Amino acid sequence: MESTILLSQGDIKEVLTMKDVVEICDKTFVGFGEGTTINPTKVGLDLGEKAAYPPYEGFMNAMPAYVGWCDSAGIKWAGGLLGERKKAGLPYITSMILLMNPKMGNFTAAMDGALITNWRTGSQAAISLKYTITHKKNIKIAIYGAGMQGRTSTMAISQIFDIDELRVYDLYKSAGEKFKEDMKEYVKGEIVVVENPEDAAKDVDAIITVTQSKNKFLKNEWIKPGMVVVPMGSYQECDDEFILSADKIMVDHVGQCLHRGVLKELAEAGKITEETLYATIGEVAAGKKAAGIKSDERILCVPIGTGAMDIAIATVVRDRAIEKGLGDNFAFVV
Amino acid sequence: MESTILLSQGDIKEVLTMKDVVEICDKTFVGFGEGTTINPTKVGLDLGEKAAYPPYEGFMNAMPAYVGWCDSAGIKWAGGLLGERKKAGLPYITSMILLMNPKMGNFTAAMDGALITNWRTGSQAAISLKYTITHKKNIKIAIYGAGMQGRTSTMAISQIFDIDELRVYDLYKSAGEKFKEDMKEYVKGEIVVVENPEDAAKDVDAIITVTQSKNKFLKNEWIKPGMVVVPMGSYQECDDEFILSADKIMVDHVGQCLHRGVLKELAEAGKITEETLYATIGEVAAGKKAAGIKSDERILCVPIGTGAMDIAIATVVRDRAIEKGLGDNFAFVV
Numbered sequence: 001m002e003s004t005i006l007l008s009q010g011d012i013k014e015v016l017t018m019k020d021v022v023e024i025c026d027k028t029f030v031g032f033g034e035g036t037t038i039n040p041t042k043v044g045l046d047l048g049e050k051a052a053y054p055p056y057e058g059f060m061n062a063m064p065a066y067v068g069w070c071d072s073a074g075i076k077w078a079g080g081l082l083g084e085r086k087k088a089g090l091p092y093i094t095s096m097i098l099l100m101n102p103k104m105g106n107f108t109a110a111m112d113g114a115l116i117t118n119w120r121t122g123s124q125a126a127i128s129l130k131y132t133i134t135h136k137k138n139i140k141i142a143i144y145g146a147g148m149q150g151r152t153s154t155m156a157i158s159q160i161f162d163i164d165e166l167r168v169y170d171l172y173k174s175a176g177e178k179f180k181e182d183m184k185e186y187v188k189g190e191i192v193v194v195e196n197p198e199d200a201a202k203d204v205d206a207i208i209t210v211t212q213s214k215n216k217f218l219k220n221e222w223i224k225p226g227m228v229v230v231p232m233g234s235y236q237e238c239d240d241e242f243i244l245s246a247d248k249i250m251v252d253h254v255g256q257c258l259h260r261g262v263l264k265e266l267a268e269a270g271k272i273t274e275e276t277l278y279a280t281i282g283e284v285a286a287g288k289k290a291a292g293i294k295s296d297e298r299i300l301c302v303p304i305g306t307g308a309m310d311i312a313i314a315t316v317v318r319d320r321a322i323e324k325g326l327g328d329n330f331a332f333v334v
Numbered sequence: 335m336e337s338t339i340l341l342s343q344g345d346i347k348e349v350l351t352m353k354d355v356v357e358i359c360d361k362t363f364v365g366f367g368e369g370t371t372i373n374p375t376k377v378g379l380d381l382g383e384k385a386a387y388p389p390y391e392g393f394m395n396a397m398p399a400y401v402g403w404c405d406s407a408g409i410k411w412a413g414g415l416l417g418e419r420k421k422a423g424l425p426y427i428t429s430m431i432l433l434m435n436p437k438m439g440n441f442t443a444a445m446d447g448a449l450i451t452n453w454r455t456g457s458q459a460a461i462s463l464k465y466t467i468t469h470k471k472n473i474k475i476a477i478y479g480a481g482m483q484g485r486t487s488t489m490a491i492s493q494i495f496d497i498d499e500l501r502v503y504d505l506y507k508s509a510g511e512k513f514k515e516d517m518k519e520y521v522k523g524e525i526v527v528v529e530n531p532e533d534a535a536k537d538v539d540a541i542i543t544v545t546q547s548k549n550k551f552l553k554n555e556w557i558k559p560g561m562v563v564v565p566m567g568s569y570q571e572c573d574d575e576f577i578l579s580a581d582k583i584m585v586d587h588v589g590q591c592l593h594r595g596v597l598k599e600l601a602e603a604g605k606i607t608e609e610t611l612y613a614t615i616g617e618v619a620a621g622k623k624a625a626g627i628k629s630d631e632r633i634l635c636v637p638i639g640t641g642a643m644d645i646a647i648a649t650v651v652r653d654r655a656i657e658k659g660l661g662d663n664f665a666f667v668v
Contacts, residue, residue, distance in 0.1 A: 007666075008664070008665060038380070038387070040379055041377065042377070043374050043375065043377040045374055045407065047436050053402075054402065056436050060409070060434070062396040066379060068387075075379075075409075081437075081438070085438050094440065094441070096666065098432070102381050102388055103390050103418050103419070104415070104422065105413070105428035106424075107430050328662075328664055332341075332445065333342070
């Protein structure tokens with residue numbers, strides 16, 4: 001009983017598709033709404049991202065969760081580092097996931113968490129659109145930030161919608177061009193690389209921002225009635241005016257969303273409170289609050305990221321990997 | 335670079351002694367005082383210990399930390415479970431530790447955390463006495479609770495002091511007798527198993543409580559001038575009168591100690607605040623606040639437990655294990 005399965009990124013890729021990830025995240029959002037997904041507010045360890053000490057350029061977040069529908073508990077420890085890690089050509093995200101049997105207390109799996117983090121982040125964007133754009137299947141979207149999470153968002157959204165047009169903006173036009181090349185198979189219509197940020201938002205149904213920008217670059221006047229905005233960066237990517245005038249604000253996790261990301265600054269100023277929020281994504285997914293956007297509404301939907309998604313995905317990965325005989329095993333408690 | 339060493343309890347035992355653990359914890363306490371030990375407040379996941387759901391009898395705490403003196407970051411995920419785990423004859427504590435290189439972000443080790451948890455908990459009691467009982471080397475102590483942590487406390491205290499007498503009380507006298515048998519080698523003088531809780535506290539220099547009691551069984555009138563009380567249970571083991579009349583209260587971690595353990599109730603009632611506290615153990619260890627107890631003083635010292643201790647110990651274990659070629663290796667990021 002006390003042996004732990006060890007799984008690499010390669011093992012995970014063998015048993016997981018983006019379609020799986022979207023479905024797993026959707027179920028876990030429903031669990032949030034129904035009260036069977038238990039997800040304490042994450043706790044951070046600043047390694048020098050903002051703090052003066054330690055002298056590194058990163059942070060780590062500890063994200064424990066229990067997910068009722070798969071009866072699994074676990075923790076993801078994940079963060080981002082620049083500095084020497086970037087110089088060495090390693091990806092920004094570093095992460096591990098541990099799973100335990102919540103009844104017996106033994107650790108059932110240890111696996112890479114970076115791949116799952118990237119895929120579930122994209123899935124959270126897709127599910128944000130699933131419960132807001134309920135009136136059509138063919139959509140036009142804007143992506144700000146042609147990096148990893150722009151890609152996984154596109155891949156995940158394509159599992160639920162037909163993307164008739166994707167307008168992408170990146171600080172570096174070459175990144176946009178590379179994105180266009182890589183994402184072709186997920187987009188039915190055209191991918192348009194724009195040079196002016198304002199142009200990306202024109203005539204789209206949804207705007208996804210996945211940048212590391214510390215500027216409020218997305219302007220209120222670009223966002224027209226009927227549009228959904230999904231900001232996924234660590235900082236505030238849209239201006240105060242939009243946040244304060246959006247018809248509905250939805251979040252994945254109230255505690256976390258008021259303390260980090262796009263709403264942090266206005267929440268700290270007392271201008272956004274729990275009462276300002278229309279619903280959690282989970283409440284809408286569970287049918288407790290109405291889904292859908294009206295043609296005269298503008299919706300801000302913030303899936304800041306919850307460990308519960310990672311734990312649910314990791315649990316499915318573990319069970320499939322055991323069935324397939326993948327990975328390795330180690331007995332920690334002997 | 336991206337390979338992770340895996341270590342079992344057996345591997346850890348091969349490279350670690352209680353003497354090491356006491357020294358490592360001491361250095362890490364000094365780091366707390368000097369500001370080089372970074373230890374965010376732990377975040378809990380209730381699996382049904384207090385919450386109505388999920389339906390299990392346990393909890394897990396996520397404890398990330400960075401320790402400057404060994405330049406290491408990591409997380410311990412640790413908790414306790416009764417119920418089916420207890421029925422299966424498994425120990426209360428279940429735990430894993432992950433270590434990372436704080437500059438490069440790669441995960442360097444995954445190891446069992448239960449053994450380290452038990453040993454460091456005992457060491458925290460020993461260091462609490464080291465900085466309060468500074469005027470003698472031969473001491474008499476009382477232990478309430480003849481379980482694992484009563485044992486590791488005794489073992490650790492014997493690294494710093496000669497124990498001239500140890501008075502032990504347990505709800506079950508047979509547990510006390512077994513403790514006496516097991517702990518002989520660590521106690522120079524006699525181990526006295528008492529049947530009446532009050533008798534344990536008679537004529538001792540220090541009282542260590544390591545019980546799962548939810549009663550405030552340790553009475554103010556039992557605690558005489560010159561005595562140090564170190565409560566390590568999850569609940570309040572001593573009465574309000576003692577806490578409110580102790581001459582000095584020391585803690586290992588202000589944030590945690592005001593929200594759990596012995597001070598929780600009075601802190602929530604506003605009767606104990608950060609201002610009530612004399613010092614952190616770290617401040618005393620670093621020489622920023624005076625050590626020692628006066629003959630007319632009674633000190634309450636609360637080492638509730640910090641992940642930094644575990645991360646520091648695990649780092650030393652990792653480095654020694656690599657040198658000795660112990661454990662196994664797995665590449666998670668491939």
